[in-house]
Amino acid sequence: MFKRTIILLFLISGLCSYGQEKIVHDLKIQGNKNLKASFIKSISTVKPGSKLDSLVIAQDILRLKRLPSVSHAYYQVFSSEGNQYNVFYNIEENFTLIPSLNVYTTDDDEFAYRLGLHEFNLLGRNIIFGGFYQKDIYSSYAVNFRAPYLFSNKLGLAVNHQDLTTQEPVFFEGETASYKYRNKSFEVLGLYEFDFKNRLELGGNYFVEDYKFKGENTNNRPELNVHKWLIKGIYEYNNLDYYYQYVSGFRSQFNFQYVTSTNSMLPDFFIGWNDFFYFKRVGAKGNWANRLRIGLSTNDNTPFAPFSVDNNLNVRGVGNTIDRGTGVIVLNTEYRQTLYEKNWFILQGNAFVDSGTWRNPGGDFGDFSKADNVKVYPGLGLRFIHKKVYNAIFRIDYGYGITKNATKGFVFGIGQYF
The missing domain is CATH 3.10.20.310 (membrane protein fhac)
Incomplete structure (x- = not known):
């Protein structure tokens, strides 16, 4: 009982x-x-x-x-x-119908720009739709659609089309040749969110690469028109926290692609890289921001290596696609300080160091330590920020190289560099 x-x-x-x-x-x-x-x-x-x-x-x-x-x-x-x-x-x-502008120059009088318009909240459901026009000697365009929650609160879809044409340096032994390079592609990705911090993108891309030699082809350099298929996967861990212009936390994004080809000059290859981001609030108005990229691809001895050294991608002030490699290590670190803030407007200053090194096509890991491959560019910049408009950050940076064969130049754009 x-x-x-x-x-x-x-x-x-x-x-x-x-x-x-x-x-x-x-x-x-x-x-x-x-x-x-x-x-x-x-x-x-x-x-x-x-x-x-x-x-x-x-x-x-x-x-x-x-x-x-x-x-x-x-x-x-x-x-x-x-x-x-x-x-x-x-x-x-935020206001979400956003124009974008990227302009980049160097002291070699290079000039290129990209002008775009995107709606980031189509139909009130966080659907992104838009495109851009680019002028980098030649005209290019792209159209993008991305709906992370199209089918459910975990499953979405992205569809992209682009037609990009640029003048690209191709690095043959003893000679740098200029090519008119065109890449026309169609891409479809499935988007899946496992949980709050982890997500996956998986899909395919069909594209055509066209290389046409510029000038007098005295050394009989190849011209190519190659149809390719690409299988693509992206895995992201995201633990970032945002407070208006300030960011804190850690994020990691891994990209892997396997590319098939129909031409032996551009053989099948894989490429993979991981971006690590770390942000820390410093006092009431400071923000320390870091990005580390480590990447490798199939180490073919080809002038058409996939990793590039570029003003608008990884090293501010270095120039537009000045070199290529089959491996990359890049560290971008900068300190952002809010200089003035009133109502919707913020003026932010930053001091940065962009540094990187590349593995030569067909080379070995010792290439990462060679002086010719190491680029170090410190610099200063300003950010003009609108607090109520998404990604309304107009940036201007000036990078000055301190390593071998260095250049210097301005990089303009919309949004933080990383």
């Missing part, structure tokens, strides 16, 4: 504890104008009837702050009735 009484008391105690568990009565969205409340609720973990958990709510808020359409988000909790509570997600929206 005594044992039965004890068991009964435990059961009653458990039921009472369960009955006192705090429950979400309703999730309410405030402050949104263009971003649909139904979309916010569909991607949120918190649901009516679920357990009230501050850690889960905080995770939802972080997810919302990563959306292009959200400049800031926070939550409030109010008692409803009994042990039930109403959760309010308060949204500060």
Whole structure:
């Protein structure tokens, strides 16, 4: 009898504890104008009837702050009735129809630009659609569609088309030749989000590469028109936190591609690289930002190696595609300081060092330490930031090389360099 009484008391105690568990009565969205409340609720973990958990709510808020359409988000909790509570997600929206501009020059009078327009919140559902026009001696364009939550709160789709034409240096032994290079491609990717921090992109790309020699081809250099298939995968771990212009945390993105070819001059190859990002708040107005890229590809002795040394990609001030390699190690580090902030406007200054080294086509890992392959470019820059417009960061940087055969130059663009 005594044992039965004890068991009964435990059961009653458990039921009472369960009955006192705090429950979400309703999730309410405030402050949104263009971003649909139904979309916010569909991607949120918190649901009516679920357990009230501050850690889960905080995770939802972080997810919302990563959306292009959200400049800031926070939550409030109010008692409803009994042990039930109403959760309010308060949204500060960004303007999301965004023009983009990238301009880059060097002291060799190189000049190129890219002008684009993207909507980052199409139909109020975080769908990105847009494109760009590029002038880099020749005209180029691209059209992009990306809907991370098109089919569910985990599954989406991306479709991209581009037709890029540039003048590219191709590095033969004892000679650097200039080619008119055209890459026309169609790409489809499936997007899957495992959880809040981990996601995967997987798909394919069909493209045509066309190399036409410029000038008098006295050494009978090859001209190519090659049809290729590319299988592509991207895995990302993202634990970044945003507070307006400030970023903190760690992010890692791994890219792998396998490319098939129909021409022995451009054989099948793989390429893989990992970008590691680390951001840290420094005091009230400082931000330390870092990006490390480590990459390798099939080590064919070919003048058409996949990794490039480029002004607008990895080393500010170095010039437009000045070298190529089959391996890369690049470290970008910069300190960003808010110099002035009032209402929507922010002026930010930065000091940076971009450094990198490459493995020569057909070379070995010792190439990474050769003086000819190492580039180090310190520099200074400014950022003009609009707090209420997504990625509305106009940047200007000046990089000055301090290593062998260095150049110097300005790099302009929209958005942070990384």
